[in-house]
Amino acid sequence: MSETISTSILTTATIILAVAVATAFLSFVPELNSTISSVAYTNVEKLKTSFKITFVSVNSSDQTLLIWLKNVGSTVIMVGPSTDIFLWNSTFLSNPTDWEANILNGEDEKWSPHETAMLTVNGTSQLNGEYHLKVVIHNGVEEQYDFSI
C-alpha cells in the first residue's frame, strides 16, 4: 500500500517536473526567436541600406551647405533628426543640427531607392579650404565625402 503511494507521488512529481521544464523552455523559445529576429532585422536593414554623396556645394551668400545624396541601396531610408552630419578638417569640427531634407525626384516624401535627396544645412560659417563631410543615418550606415572650396 505504502509502496503504491510512494510510486504515485514519484510519478506525479516526475510529470510535474517535466511539465515545469517544458513550460520554462516553451516560454524561452519566443524570447529567443524575438532576439534572433531582431538582430537579423537590424543586420538585414543595414545590408539593404546604402547611399552616396554625389555633390556638395557651399552657398556663401546665405551661408548654407548643400548636399546631394543618392539612395543606392534597396530599401527606403529615413532622413530625420536621428541623422547626423559632421563637417571637419584639421582645425575645425562641426556637427550642424539646423538642416532640412528634400526629396528631389520622388513621388512622395519617402527617400526610396534611386531617388535623390538634398540636405540644406543652415548657418554654416565662412568655409574656406579642404573639408571632410560625413553623413550618418539612424542605423549607423555612413558615407564620407571630401571637398575643397
Place this chain on the structure above:
Amino acid sequence: MSGFGVSISTAICIILLIIVSIGIISTTVKTFQDLNEAFEANIHTQQDVLRTEFKFLGKITSINKRIISFYVKNTGSKSFSPEELTFFDLMLNYQINSTNNRLAWIPFSETDIIDEHWNYTFEGNYWNNPSSWDPAENISITIQINVLLASNSSNFLQFSSSNGVSVSTYFEVM
C-alpha cells in the same frame, strides 16, 4: 506505475524538444533566408556599381545659351532601363554673368511641362534591346535651362547614374 510516469515524462520531454527544435529551426531558417537575400541585394548593388561606366562623347554644345546638348556612351557592362534613366541626376554649375554662377540640379522630364529640365533620346543601333541603354550604346542628352548661360563662360556639368556613379566635365560657351 513508476514506469508509466517515466514514459509520460519522457514523452513530454520529447514533445518539448521537438517543439523547441521546430521553433528555433524555423526562426533560424527564416533569419538566414532574410540575411541571404540582403547579402545578395548588397552584392548585386556593388556589382552594378562596378559594371557601371559611361563617358561624355565629343563636345558639349549650347544653342541660344538656353539648350545644352551632349552625348553619353555606355562604356560599362550594365544596361539601364528607361525607368532607371529617369533617376539619373544632372548638376549644372554655370556662369550667368561675368561675376555670378548658378548651381542647379536639373530635373528629368519627358515633356516641356517643367520649364527647366533634361531629357534623353536613344542614338545609334538599338537592334539588341531597343528599350534600354545597353553597353556600347549612346544617348543624346538635352538640357533646357531657364537662366541663360553667359557668353564666354566656363561651366561645369555632372551626370550621375541611378546607382551613384558620376562623370563630370567643364565646358566653354562662346
